[in-house]
Amino acid sequence: MADDDYSAQLSWQSQSKDNLKVLMDNLSPAQYDRFEAYRRYALSKQAVRKVIQQSTGQQVSLPVAQIIAGFSKVFVGEIVEKARKVQERRGETGPLSTDHLREAYRMYQNETGRVGAARPLRGKRLFVR
Numbered sequence: 001m002a003d004d005d006y007s008a009q010l011s012w013q014s015q016s017k018d019n020l021k022v023l024m025d026n027l028s029p030a031q032y033d034r035f036e037a038y039r040r041y042a043l044s045k046q047a048v049r050k051v052i053q054q055s056t057g058q059q060v061s062l063p064v065a066q067i068i069a070g071f072s073k074v075f076v077g078e079i080v081e082k083a084r085k086v087q088e089r090r091g092e093t094g095p096l097s098t099d100h101l102r103e104a105y106r107m108y109q110n111e112t113g114r115v116g117a118a119r120p121l122r123g124k125r126l127f128v129r
Contacts, residue, residue: 038077041073042069042073043069043072043073044069045062045065045066045069046065048065048066048068048069048072049062049065052064052065052068078108079101079104079105079108080096080101080104081104082103082104082105082107082108083096083100083101083103083104084096084100085104086100086103086104086107087100
């Protein structure tokens with residue numbers, strides 16, 4: 001039984017690699033560069049752990065900080081992607097501005113509902129002037 005599980009896992013991994021290769025082959029050079037930058041970047045686990053401990057007042061283990069860092073990376077990626085769309089819609093070029101990020105965050109909140117706790121911790125809000 002264990003051999004079947006192992007072979008199924010190997011099959012799934014090879015299929016995932018094939019799918020990624022097909023995806024990478026179809027990206028434009030600009031998309032490929034952005035994807036590689038996204039893939040290389042990682043939030044510091046110790047910094048994430050420190051922010052969590054300051055926010056909650058409790059100790060967290062490194063694996064928990066690693067998981068939250070992963071979710072945070074996805075969240076930042078979604079906000080940046082929406083900000084790029086805002087920038088494109090406005091016909092602007094160059095680096096993203098804080099206005100693009102604010103609008104992207106507002107769009108994200110409208111699409112997904114309230115982000116974070118029901119009440120902001122200690123009155124902190126994201127992207128506020």
